[in-house]
Structures are given as structure tokens and as C-alpha cells.
Amino acid sequence: MIRRTILALSLAVCGSAFAQVAVTIDTAKPGPVIDKNVYGQFAEHLGTGIYEGMWVGPDSKIPNTKGWRKDVVGALKELRVPLVRWPGGCFADEYHWKDGIGPRSKRPVKVNTNWGNVTEDNAVGTHEFFDLAELLGAQVYINGNLGTGSVQEMSEWIEYMTSPSKSTLAELRRKNGRDKPWKVDFFAVGNEMWGCGGNMNPEHYANLYKNTTTFIRAPKEFKPQIIASGGHTDDVKWADVLTREVKNDMAGVSFHYYTIPTGKWEVKGAATGFPESQWFSTMQNTLRMDKFIRDNKAVMDKNDPEKKVGLYVDEWGTWYDVEPGTNAGFLYQQNSLRDAVVAALNFNIFHEHADRVRMTNIAQMVNVLQAMILTDKTRMVLTPTYHAFKMYVPFQDATSLPVSLENNTAYSAGTQAVPQVSASAARAKDGKVYLALVNTDPNKATEVTVNVGGAAGNSATKFTGQVLTSAKMDAHNTFDAPNAVKPAAYSAQAAGGKLTVQLPAKSVIVGAVE
Ligand code: AHR
Helix, strand or coil, rough: CCCHHHHHHCCCCCCCCCCCEEECCCCCCCCCCCCCCHHEEEEECCCCEEEEECCCCCCCCCEEEEEHHHHHHHHHHHHCCCEECCCCCCHHHCCHHHHHCHHHHHCEEEEEEECCCCEECCCHHHHHHHHHHHHHHEEEEEEEEECCCHHHHHHHHHHHHCCCCCHHHHHHHCCCCCCCCCCCEEEEEECCCCCCCCCCHHHHHHHHHHHHHHHCCCCHHHEEEEEECCCEECCHHHHHHHHHHHHCCEEEEEEEECCCCCCCCCCCCCCCCCCCCCCCCHHHHHHHHHHHHHHHHHHHHCCCCCCCCEEEEEEEEEEECCCCCCHHHHHCCCCHHHHHHHHHHHHHHHHHHHCCEEEEEEEEECCCCCCCEECCCCEEEHHHHHHHHHHHHHCCCCEEEEEEECCCCEEECEEEEEECCEEEEEEECCCCCCEEEEECCCCCCEEEEECCCCHHHHCCCEEEEECCCCCCCCCCCCCCCCCCCCCCCEEEECCCCCCEEEEEECCCEEEEEE
């Protein structure tokens, strides 16, 4: 409902600290289903994202199942992770799948040239990744190598994974421990082809994409949905060219956008200890996601009016300066309440565009960028972003409901302003109506009156859910204080026919409205 919110900003400047914002959920006009894959995750061979953070190997003293940390997997399962994208990112276009099969002790050792030039011993390969997906109960999204690979290499990887035949590659899979073919849910042809994937232009890539997909052959029940590598930030050319040029075998076009507080790659801003000006710019920059999606949708609607092709935001999240003293190539950053607010704002945007945005993957799962979990040897800590993901679980596969906001106030800094309240609603699979509210203002609480039913009248009597907030903008969890930021129960009852939710400053509230 961002657009409506912005329209209501004229009230911003004169709004009092406790102006009542009115949210109306129209249950009579259900919208598209919010695909559970909107809550997808991304795990790249980068820093300690996989090695240490999730994979410790079967011989580790850290409790593990088939090499994957039990504590981390257990926590991730609570998020009902619908799918995991692997092995990159930029890493994908230098990854050769045959390096990651067979006995681990015999696998070639490579250098991870994208991320810190550290050694990559290929301990995690195709079989290990499928183990992780199975442990999580998640679908798999494998990113193929177009940059330094070949059509043949991608075609053979698909055959290795999905062939029920007696071909040499299928037999090799059996020899390596997997008899039955795997279902590969999604497969992408390269990553960021405009940059680390090969510095191409979209026209050239469109031809390579068609060439590749011609040779991705698999039995119907195991065949992946194929994803084309698209644009980023305000560039819509990739979505335009791809949806014009490619007529078959393209389930989605990817799109990447990272939220950087300063908007500058050279000095991005710190994850904690930042000034309020960077809280504001982070809100402002993350809300740009809405316009980028709208612009991509506009070109896609022109070329693909039947909406056959999805816009998959398969990398998004905050990107800060790395924590002092850590390897610059590892992209390790703390995660604060600000990140949880960013996540919730993006969820609300994705819900609004559920007709096209059918998958997103936050970057990244563990220890990298906007992570769910941070680890330190045997210890792990859940981040505020983790809690935001958990609070939004009811939105997975829920039916979106239109929400209108009246009297929305603004959070302003100087001459600039962003809407104070962002709202999203859906009817979940349990039949209940869920409402998510976000307050971008780090200083002012607000009251939100909730109406359910739209023109048919108001039936809202009760709100039951959770609130995530804290006194400090950069409140975060550490290994010594792991519960500094965590959700608390929140409920409200209607009084005098009016249901009012008290939305604290810098907060996220999600709950069921009855
Ligand atoms: O997520 C980190 C990196 O960001 C990915 O490898 C790349 O695709 C993007 O530029």
C-alpha cells in the first residue's frame, strides 16, 4: 500500500505525535496469493555463510546431521524456509559442479576468487546441498554457471541430478550415494550477467539463455523451472529484453537490489552505531524497492500481459561496511532492529506485487549481509531479521487483501519524508486475516485504527500477535546477550466499536485480526 501511503503524505507535516492512522482491510476483494517463495533464502559460498555457519562436516564436535549444524538447521526450520538458492551469487559463475561430487577428500581445492581468495575445498557440493534442503524441508534453487561454464556443463549437471536412466552420469550419481533422481525446483542460467557473471548486455544474454535452455532436458516431474538473470536497481532493460526475446522456458526474470544506507558502495555505513540520518536514509533507500518493482512490472506487463513470467527478487537486503577486523571479502555484518524494519517494509512491498513477485531470496542466510543467524564457533544468535521472518510466516501462501491507509503521517528528515506506517494484510491458510504494520519513525509511536470489511462495515474486534521493537535504533543481539531484541506478545481489544493498535516507534507488529 506504499503508493496510497505516499499520497496521504500531505498530512505528514501537520500530523501530531499521536495522529490516528486508519487502516482498512477489504476482505471482499481478495488479491493474488502471496507465494511462499517470497520468503526464500540465499546461501552462497561466501565467507562463513556455508562453511562454519551451517556446514561443519560430519566429524565435527558441533552437533550436526550429515555435516549440517543441528542448532542452525533447527532454528531455520522454524522459519519454514520455502526454498534455498545456491551456490551463488558471483560464486556461481565460477563454480564447476563436478568439483563437488565424489569422496570429499578427493575433491579439488580451488580459490574463491570472488570472496576473499580463500581456499574452497568443495566439501559442500550437490549431494550436501540436497541434504540441507531435505533437512529444512525446502525446495532447491540451483544457480548454473554461464560465465565460465558452458551449455554442456549445465546440461550435464541437470542430467546428473534428474535422470532416472542408466546413463553414465545417472550411474555416477548412484555411485555417489543417491539412487533416485532429485527434483530440481528452480535452475538459473547465470547470475548478474551485467557484472560478475560476464559483463554482458541483455541482447547477447537473451541468445545465450535460449541456447542453454534448449539443452536443459529432464523428465517432466524432475524438470526445473528456469530463471533468467535480470537487472538490478533502476535498470529495467533486462526485464524488457528478456520478456520480449524469450518465449519459452522462462519461469522468471531475476532482479537484485541492495539497501545501502549512504547509497554509496565505497562507504556504505555501519551496521550499528549509526546516526539517525542513516536510519532515515536506510528507510528511504529500501522503500525504493517499490518503484523498481513497479517499473519492471510495467515493461513486463507490456511484453507478457498474461503474467506468465515472474519477477524474482533473488537478492535483496541491507549491505553495510563489514564489521571492523573482519575479512572484507566475507561481508560479515551485525544485524539490528533497523534490519527487521527493513525486512518488514520489503515484505509489505512484495505482498503488494504478489501478481508478479513470486519469489525473493534474502541475501543471505547465515553470517553474510542481512543474515538470519550469526555464528561463532559453537554459539549462534538469532538476528532481528530472523524474528521478522518468523513473525511473517502466516503470510506464506496467504491470499493478499487490499489495504487502504488514511491519515498516514510522515517520518521526515529536513525536506524529505517517508510514510510513517506501512501495512499489509492477507487471509492465511488457517482462514484468519493477518495484518502487518511497520512504523519507520524511530522517535514517534502512533495509533492505528483497524477496520475489516471495507464498504461492508467494520467487523474488527480483536488483534492478537507480536511486536518487535526496542529503545535503541541499533538494538541487536550478541552472543553474550542473544535476546536483546525479540518479539513480545501484543494484543488489543475493540472499545466503543473501534479496534486500535498502538504501534511503538521503530517497530513491526504482525497479528491476526478477528
Ligand atoms: O550477495 C553478495 C553478492 O551480491 C552476490 O554474490 C552477487 O550476486 C551480488 O552482487
